[in-house]
Amino acid sequence: MKLGVIADDYTGATDAASFIVKNGLSTVQFNGVPEGDMSSHLKSTEAIVIGQKTRALPPESAVIASLNALEWLKKQGCEHIFFKYCSTFDSTEQGNIGPVTDALLDALNSDFTVVCPALPVNGRTVYQGYLFVHDVLLNESGMRNHPLTPMRDASLLRLMDSQSAGRSTLLPFGIVEQGHMACVEESLKARSGGGRYLVCDALNEMHLDTLGAAFCNLPLATGGSGLAGAIAKALSVSSELPFEVAAFTPYKPDFGLVVSGSCSEMTNQQVEAYQSIAPSFKVDVEKCLNENRYFMEVAEWVLENKNQRVFPMVYATVPPGELAEIQKKHGNKASSAIEQMFHLLISHLKLMGLGAVVSAGGETSGTVTQAFDLDGVRIGREIAPGVPWVQSFDGTVSLALKSGNFGDRDFFITAQESME
Numbered sequence: 001m002k003l004g005v006i007a008d009d010y011t012g013a014t015d016a017a018s019f020i021v022k023n024g025l026s027t028v029q030f031n032g033v034p035e036g037d038m039s040s041h042l043k044s045t046e047a048i049v050i051g052q053k054t055r056a057l058p059p060e061s062a063v064i065a066s067l068n069a070l071e072w073l074k075k076q077g078c079e080h081i082f083f084k085y086c087s088t089f090d091s092t093e094q095g096n097i098g099p100v101t102d103a104l105l106d107a108l109n110s111d112f113t114v115v116c117p118a119l120p121v122n123g124r125t126v127y128q129g130y131l132f133v134h135d136v137l138l139n140e141s142g143m144r145n146h147p148l149t150p151m152r153d154a155s156l157l158r159l160m161d162s163q164s165a166g167r168s169t170l171l172p173f174g175i176v177e178q179g180h181m182a183c184v185e186e187s188l189k190a191r192s193g194g195g196r197y198l199v200c201d202a203l204n205e206m207h208l209d210t211l212g213a214a215f216c217n218l219p220l221a222t223g224g225s226g227l228a229g230a231i232a233k234a235l236s237v238s239s240e241l242p243f244e245v246a247a248f249t250p251y252k253p254d255f256g257l258v259v260s261g262s263c264s265e266m267t268n269q270q271v272e273a274y275q276s277i278a279p280s281f282k283v284d285v286e287k288c289l290n291e292n293r294y295f296m297e298v299a300e301w302v303l304e305n306k307n308q309r310v311f312p313m314v315y316a317t318v319p320p321g322e323l324a325e326i327q328k329k330h331g332n333k334a335s336s337a338i339e340q341m342f343h344l345l346i347s348h349l350k351l352m353g354l355g356a357v358v359s360a361g362g363e364t365s366g367t368v369t370q371a372f373d374l375d376g377v378r379i380g381r382e383i384a385p386g387v388p389w390v391q392s393f394d395g396t397v398s399l400a401l402k403s404g405n406f407g408d409r410d411f412f413i414t415a416q417e418s419m420e
């Protein structure tokens with residue numbers, strides 16, 4: 001097994017898996033650390049991705065979950081480990097990117113890794129250690145208003161140093177441009193000078209490929225799906241298996257649903273666009289907080305509106321002003337109550353034959369995936385960069401787990417049109 005990936009959310013896991021498959025390694029994704037014998041799913045597999053919902057947990061819990069994942073991946077013989085976090089470095093001052101990276105390094109008896117969330121195809125670039133989202137710094141992007149992990153700084157060195165035990169240094173793009181040997185040399189200098197995390201500039205795919213070639217042999221690398229894909233590309237050079245892109249297309253079931261819990265700028269646009277063509281239900285936050293059985297009211301609406309040309313949509317997505325008011329009144333309790341409602345809703349609807357969900361938002365997708373209680377998924381056709389269709393091993397459930405910021409305005413309909 002060449003590569004084991006620990007992803008801090010489920011959209012991030014499918015994102016990474018999609019890029020790894022595209023770059024030549026056959027890949028299986030598990031939702032959480034698998035229990036029982038998974039060997040039948042691992043025949044001819046070169047990369048394993050474990051998706052977990054650890055991004056917004058207290059750091060201690062995220063560390064324990066990530067170390068469990070590492071132990072399992074090592075048992076499967078994974079030679080290299082990749083810690084996948086968000087291309088917008090979603091975290092708080094406490095973590096969890098720093099604490100999890102430190103714990104993984106210690107467990108791997110290593111003292112050095114790379115940090116690179118760049119994903120140029122989706123507009124995330126790193127320049128002089130600063131993270132850009134398209135043409136603005138991270139802290140000027142919509143991420144400054146994120147409900148759980150508002151990003152108020154764009155310096156990856158500062159962000160990493162504030163939440164970890166060690167010290168960051170920079171691999172500037174001028175050296176990345178000189179090629180992978182120059183990067184390796186620079187990393188040796190950084191390491192001998194006491195640097196623990198090498199923050200890598202990357203403005204385009206070529207830079208990522210260079211970083212992949214330079215750092216594919218580290219025990220641990222960390223970053224976004226761009227670097228995960230580049231490392232897979234470097235590792236796949238020695239692959240003995242025939243290259244095969246797992247691009248199955250799922251069937252469109254009679255009963256599908258769009259669930260949107262992201263409040264990102266892009267998801268707000270996607271919800272607005274989809275509302276004009278599909279039956280839509282806006283979640284009542286007060287009811288999520290105060291009525292245990294509110295999910296039944298939502299389920300009833302869904303069941304009345306299924307079997308249409310397009311999937312009905314249940315959404316909690318609100319624009320920044322409305323979100324700020326809700327958070328002022330309820331803090332993070334509102335977010336948890338909404339997630340809990342989505343969990344109960346999906347758990348109920350799966351018994352009614354729900355066969356596909358297009359889900360927007362990382363935490364939201366974690367909730368949806370956990371409610372289906374699937375061991376893992378196989379990776380299918382890409383709908384947009386970083387968002388593949390995935391399907392349960394038994395083929396009964398198809399999911400499109402969309403990161404809040406990914407996809408274009410028409411994503412919800414494009415996803416359905418891409419089914420057979």
Ligand SMILES: Nc1ncnc2c1ncn2[C@@H]1O[C@H](COP(=O)(O)OP(=O)(O)O)[C@@H](O)[C@H]1O
Binds near residue numbers: 263403
């Ligand atoms: N109207 C709302 N008020 C408060 N919190 C909300 C609202 N709608 C969604 N949320 C919460 O915001 C969080 C969004 O996170 P997530 O699903 O990861 O989206 P993203 O991918 O944009 O980060 C979730 O915890 C969700 O429950």
Ligand SMILES: O=C(O)[C@@H](O)C(=O)COP(=O)(O)O
Binds near residue numbers: 085361
């Ligand atoms: O790296 C990315 O941008 C995504 O894979 C991801 O992790 C997104 O997180 P959410 O926006 O919370 O879905």
